[in-house]
Amino acid sequence: MSKTLIIFKKEFMLLWRSPLALTMIGIFSLLAGWTFFNLLVGYVDNIQAIPADMQSQISFLEEVVLRLYSNLNFILLFFIPPLTMRLISEERKQATIDLLFASPVTDTQIIMGKFLSTWAFTIVLILPTLLFPIVLFWAGVPDQKVLVGCYLGLILNMACYVGLGLLASALTENQVVAALLGFMFIMFTWLLAWISQGVDNFMLSEILRWMSITGHFENLLKGVLSSADLVYYGSVIFMSLYVSKLTLSSRNW
C-alpha cells in the first residue's frame, strides 16, 4: 500500500476519533442551515415588499444560491484552521513525527497523506449541505451547472485552505499559533482582491486580483471554469504543499 494512503487512512481515522470532527460537522451544518433559511426568508420578504411587475428583477440565483455558497465559503474560513493546526505541529510537539521520520517514508508522502486526509474530511464536512440543492430542485431551480460550479468552487477553495493551513502547521510547534497563521494565510488570499482595488498601477492591480482567490471562486459560482482558474488553484495548492515539504525537510539544515 502506498505510504501516502497509509498516512491518509491513519489521519482520517484519528480525525473521526476526536470530538472535533463531529462537533465541527454539527456546528457547520447548523450554521449552513441557518444561513440558507435566512436567505430564503430574506428573498421571500424582498419579493413581497415590491410590486409584482418588479419581482422578476430580483434574481433567486444571485440572492439565494450564489450568496449561500459565498457565505459557506466564508464560514469555512473559521473551520479549516482548527482542523489543520494539529497536522504537523502536534506531531512535532508530541514527538510522534519521529516515527514518520525514522520510517522509510518521504517527506512528500507525509505531506500528501496529511493534506489529502484533511481535504477529504472537509468534503465530508460540506456533505450535509447537499440537502440545499435537493430543496432547490424541488423548488424548481434546477440550474445544475451553477450548482456543480458552486460545489467545485467550495471543494477547490477548501483544498487551498487546507494546503495553507498545513503550511502554517509545519511552521510552528504551537497549535494556537498554527491556527492563527493558517487563518491569516487564508485571509490574505481574500484581502488581495481588496488590496488590488486600491492599487493605481494597472498591471500590479491585475496581478494582485489574479492572485486573490475570490475572483476565481466567483467564476466557479457562475458555472464558468477557465484554465486560468485551474492554474490558479493548482499553483496555490502546489506551492503551499511544496513549501510545507521544504519546512519539514529543514530539520536537516
Added chain:
Amino acid sequence: MSQESWAIKTEKLTRDYPGVTAVKELDFSVPSGVIHGFLGPNGAGKSTTIKMLCGLLRPTSGRVLIEGFDPVTDPLKVKRMIGYLPENPPLYKEMTVSEYLRFAAQLHDVEKSNLDAAVKKAIELTNLNAVAKRLVGNLSKGFKQRVGIAQAIIHDPQVIVLDEPTSGLDPESVVEIRQLIKNLKDKKTVLLSSHLLHEVEEICDTVSIIHSGVLLANGSLQNVRERYRKHSQVELEIKGDCPDSLLLEMDFVQSIVREEKKIILQLKTKDEKRDAIVKHLVGAGVGVLGISRIESELEDIFLELVKAGDKHE
C-alpha cells in the same frame, strides 16, 4: 575485526548547530550481533548522534554507515534496516496498541500478508497481549515503553537503536525490558543509549563513551576497563594480623580499606602487582590466604573520563 562485521560505523561524524558543534569528528564502530552501550552525560551529543544514525538528521560532515549503507545517500534502505525507539516513545494516544503497531509495520514496508503475524509476534515478544485492544493513551508508562519497543522491532530490523528505554519505569518493568533487550541480542545489533551505568554493565557487550560531542572511549567493556583504569584494586585475605604500616611499606599502595577479614588495597599503578604484594607479606611472616583483582566499576572510568574531558576543554 573485519569491516564486514560492523553493523554501525561512523567516520569523522560531525554535526554543527548555529554557534555550537554538538558532535565532533566521532569515529566509533559497533560489531554485528552485540548490545552496545552508548554513554555520555546530558548534552554530550548522544541524541544528535542517534538521530544521525537513524537518518533523522544529516551530518554536517563525516558519515554514518549502517550495515555498509549511508543514511544520507540511501535513507529509505537504512530506515528499513533500523528500528528506533526515541527517548519519548512516538505513540498516537487515540490508537489501540494493535492499530498502532499495524500502522508502524505498514510504514516499515512489512508485507500485507505478513502484517497480522508481525503485529502478533511484536505483541508477544513485548508481553503486550493483555493490552493489545486498549488505547495507547490509557496505558501506564511501562506499557507505553513496551509499545515503543514493539514498534522498533515490528519490521524485524537488523539494527535496533534504543534511547533510554528503561527511563522512568518501575523496577519490575526495568527487569523485564532489560531481559527483552538481552533476548534481541542473538539475531540483532542493539545500540542502547543510557545514563544508567550499571544497566550498561549488566546488558552490554561493547561501549562508547562520549562527552561534549567527542568520543572518549570505545570497545568491549573489558577493553575499556583495562585501557582506561588508572588504578588497580586488589582484595587480600590474610591469616592473622597485618598492620597498615606493613602494607604502606609498599610504595605503590595508595590506600587501605578493611572490610571484616578482607583488606582492599588501592594501588597507585594500573598494574595489579599481586606477586610483589604476596612476596612482601610472606617475607614479613604474614599468611596470605587469597589475593584477587577487583574489576574497575564502569562508573569510575566514566567519571574519570568525563572529568578528564572537562579539564581538556
